Amino acid sequence: MILLEDVTKSYRSRPALRGVSAYVERGEFVFLTGPSGAGKSTYLRLLYRADLADSGHIEVNGRDLARLRRREVAEFRRTLGIVFQDFKLLRRRTVAENITFALSLLNVSEKEQQRRAYLALKQMGLQNRTTALPDELSGGEQQRVAIARALVLQPDLVLADEPTGNLDPERSTELMELFRAINYQGTTVVVATHDRTLIEAHPARTLTLERGQLVRDGWGLSP
Amino acid sequence: MNRHVARELRRQLRESGAAGLVAVLMVTATTALGGTLWAVRQWVRTQLLAADRPAAVVATLRDPASSAELAAQLGRRFPGLRVETRSRAAVRDELASWFPEFGATIQALEEASFPALLEVTVSPSAIDDIAAWLRVRPEVVLVQSSKAWQERVSVVLSRVFAAGFTFALGLLAGCGVVVLLVIRLLVLDHTDEIVIMRLIGAHEAAIRLPYLFCGAVLGIAGGFLGVGLLVLVSVLLRPLLPGTAMQPGFLAVLPVLGGGVGGVGAALGLAALPDEP
Numbered sequence: 001m002i003l004l005e006d007v008t009k010s011y012r013s014r015p016a017l018r019g020v021s022a023y024v025e026r027g028e029f030v031f032l033t034g035p036s037g038a039g040k041s042t043y044l045r046l047l048y049r050a051d052l053a054d055s056g057h058i059e060v061n062g063r064d065l066a067r068l069r070r071r072e073v074a075e076f077r078r079t080l081g082i083v084f085q086d087f088k089l090l091r092r093r094t095v096a097e098n099i100t101f102a103l104s105l106l107n108v109s110e111k112e113q114q115r116r117a118y119l120a121l122k123q124m125g126l127q128n129r130t131t132a133l134p135d136e137l138s139g140g141e142q143q144r145v146a147i148a149r150a151l152v153l154q155p156d157l158v159l160a161d162e163p164t165g166n167l168d169p170e171r172s173t174e175l176m177e178l179f180r181a182i183n184y185q186g187t188t189v190v191v192a193t194h195d196r197t198l199i200e201a202h203p204a205r206t207l208t209l210e211r212g213q214l215v216r217d218g219w220g221l222s223p
Numbered sequence: 224m225n226r227h228v229a230r231e232l233r234r235q236l237r238e239s240g241a242a243g244l245v246a247v248l249m250v251t252a253t254t255a256l257g258g259t260l261w262a263v264r265q266w267v268r269t270q271l272l273a274a275d276r277p278a279a280v281v282a283t284l285r286d287p288a289s290s291a292e293l294a295a296q297l298g299r300r301f302p303g304l305r306v307e308t309r310s311r312a313a314v315r316d317e318l319a320s321w322f323p324e325f326g327a328t329i330q331a332l333e334e335a336s337f338p339a340l341l342e343v344t345v346s347p348s349a350i351d352d353i354a355a356w357l358r359v360r361p362e363v364v365l366v367q368s369s370k371a372w373q374e375r376v377s378v379v380l381s382r383v384f385a386a387g388f389t390f391a392l393g394l395l396a397g398c399g400v401v402v403l404l405v406i407r408l409l410v411l412d413h414t415d416e417i418v419i420m421r422l423i424g425a426h427e428a429a430i431r432l433p434y435l436f437c438g439a440v441l442g443i444a445g446g447f448l449g450v451g452l453l454v455l456v457s458v459l460l461r462p463l464l465p466g467t468a469m470q471p472g473f474l475a476v477l478p479v480l481g482g483g484v485g486g487v488g489a490a491l492g493l494a495a496l497p498d499e500p
Contacts, residue, residue, distance in 0.1 A: 048422070071426060078424035088419050102423045104227035149423065 001026040001157065001188050002047065007056030009042055009212075016042040018212040020056070024190065026156075029183040031199050032192040033221075034209035040192040043209065044161050047190070048082050049073050061156055078106070081150025081158040081187075085165035087142045089134040095121065095145050096130035102149050120148040124178070140171035147178060158182060160191045164198060176202045196221060231433035236440060238412070239405050243441055246401045250445020250484065253398050254477040255452035257391040261473070262457060264384050266464045272373050272380075278350045279369045280343045282357045287311055287339035289362040294341060301345075301353055309340040338364070395480075398445070399488035402438045406492030409434060414497050431496070435489045442485020446478030453477070 002024035009017040017039045024030050032040050045051045046058055049065050058065045061079055068076055090098050099117035100110075108116070121127045124144040134142050143163060150158055160179065164172035176191075176198060183189045193199065199206055199221050208216035216222055236243065284290055290308040297306055309317070314337045319326040341363075345353050347370070354368045410417070420430050457469050 050422075074421070074424045074426045076424075077422060080424075082422055088415070088422065090416050090419060101420075104230065105420070105423065105425045105429055107225045107227065110226065153423070 001028070001061065002190070003057070003059040004043075004046075005057040007046065007053045007058060009039075009046060009051065009053050011042075015212050017046070017053075017209075020209070020212070020214045022207055022214060022217065024188060026188055027183070027186050028188055029180065029204045030188075030190045031204055031206040032190060032209065033194060033196070033199060033206055034215075035194060037211075038194075038209040039212040040194070040209055041161055042212075044082075044159050044190070044192055047157075047159055048077060048080055078153055079156050081147075081153065081155035083143070083146050083150050083158065083160040083163045085162035087134070087139075087146045087166075089142055089145055089149075091134055094131050094133060095126060095137070098134070098145055099149050099152050102152055106153070116152055117148075120152040121145075123151070124148045138171075139166045140168075140174065143167060143171075143175060144178070147175075147182075151182065155187065157188045157190070160189070162193055163191060164193065164195060169197075172198060173201065225429075227429055228432045228436065231429075232436045232440070235409055235433050235437040239409060239437060239441065242401075242405045242408060243437075246398065246405050246441045246485070247445040247448065249394070249398045249401050250442050250481040251448035251452060253391060253394040254446050254449025254481055255456065256394065257388070257480075258449065258453040258469070258473070258477055259456050259460075260384060260387045260391060262453075262460070262467050262469060263464065264380075266467045267380055270464075270466050272377050274347060276347070276369075276373075278345050278347045280345060280350060280354050280357060281367050282341040282343075282360075282363045283338040283365040284341060285362055285364050290339055290341055293360065293362050297341075297343065297353070297356070300356060301349065304353070305344040307342045307344075309342065311335065311337040311339050314338060314340055395484055398442070398481075399484045399491070402441055402485045402488030403492040405441065406434050406438050406489045407495045409437070410492065410495045417497055431493055434493055435486060438489020438492065439482045439486040442481035442483065442488070443478045444481075445485070446481025449477050449481065450474045 002022070004020055004022045007017055007020045008015070020039070020043070032043055034040055042051070046053055046065070047060055049068060052066060060076070063072075063076060065076075090101060093101065096114070096117050099120055100113040103113040103116060118127060118130070121130060124147060126141060126144055126148065129137060129141065134145065137145065143166070147163075158179070163179075164175055167175060172195070179189050179191060180202065203220040206216070206218060206220060207214060208222070239246075282293075284293070287310055294306045294308055298304060311334045315329060315332065315334060318337070319329040322329065341357075343353055343357075350368050350370045354366050354370075357363050357366045417430055453469060453474065457467055460467050
């Protein structure tokens with residue numbers, strides 16, 4: 001599913017990732033953790049092809065990311081669901097439009113867009129907020145809209161970058177349960193977080209990064 | 224155009240607001256100005272300076288008494304000509320009729336102050352030969368032909384039209400710049416959206432086409448309004464310049480031109496698009 005071999009990435013000569021290798025199986029749930037600046041976001045950016053590695057090899061769903069053409073990058077990203085700490089919702093569009101927007105890129109009919117958006121929002125418990133603007137929602141609701149948008153395209157892989165960063169502990173737990181539910185349905189989920197309590201509460205395979213290096217690959221956190 | 228592009232296009236047009244309206248009005252004014260210049264130029268070429276227009280040669284005579292003899296010689300040399308002679312008094316009367324405010328003053332001048340004239344109506348092809356023949360005649364002081372006058376008018380009008388079309392082209396470039404700025408503003412205003420669109424797998428075409436079409440539609444709308452304005456101008460000009468009817472093919476060019484300028488402006492405005500992701 002995800003294969004990284006000796007991946008290195010620097011920004012303006014400052015190393016962000018150094019010789020990272022890892023393999024994630026299809027259907028796995030993986031935490032990516034480490035202190036701020038450890039390289040978690042860089043790791044994810046490489047996975048959704050926002051950046052290219054300086055050296056090494058990255059494969060996602062059997063695709064060599066270094067060889068993707070611009071058009072193929074767009075197609076590739078449609079197989080991913082990406083969730084951000086700051087939600088990255090379209091501020092001037094309603095909750096429903098945020099979801100249908102993703103579907104409209106696939107030229108899905110209006111009726112089908114509405115149907116799938118409703119189902120995705122219902123799954124997130126937001127079926128009554130379809131006409132609200134993102135700024136009218138709480139942080140937890142906004143994050144659920146972002147997840148609904150990520151899921152509506154039925155991705156093979158969900159990448160979440162500090163998804164609970166702006167949420168209180170209760171909402172964070174709800175969100176993690178949501179990710180678990182998504183994972184149980186067979187979707188691979190990679191969650192980057194520096195929140196140790198979150199990992200302790202939801203133990204799973206955990207990749208620990210420090211100063212750009214993978215220092216641990218194991219179940220839960222090290223004692 | 225797929226649904227996404229159509230929906231985004233409507234959105235961009237709505238959000239272009241006052242700036243978009245300015246772009247439309249600029250294209251309207253420019254296409255109407257260019258169209259008017261073109262129509263007047265066509266009228267000048269086909270009516271005022273038409274090659275088959277009857278030509279005339281006018282000779283100023285040294286001695287009015289020689290006019291009849293000269294007309295007879297001219298008739299023998301170039302058969303079939305229509306030659307008219309005008310006495311000094313007739314010239315004075317005509318001049319007074321041209322300038323009625325000075326009519327009394329002109330009429331008060333001595334008849335000897337005015338020249339007698341020989342006016343020859345000729346076909347355009349023979350005008351140079353007749354003018355040359357008259358110039359070497361000792362009875363003739365000065366020869367003027369309508370061809371020479373037309374050439375001078377043609378030179379002056381060519382320069383006027385060249386200046387006008389250059390100005391219109393400059394305005395058209397200005398329209399392109401305004402559309403560019405409108406699209407640039409829209410792009411900058413939607414930077415976050417564009418980044419998100421890319422992250423959820425939008426193709427570049429899906430991102431760029433709504434902006435490109437928006438620029439083109441602003442230009443086309445301006446072109447159509449320009450056509451309307453031009454038709455109005457042509458109705459107003461018709462009494463002054465008969466024969467200035469607008470050709471449908473020519474009118475159809477204006478929206479296309481507006482759309483082209485809008486499209487190019489939009490394409491340049493898209494340079495403001497954020498880089499990857």
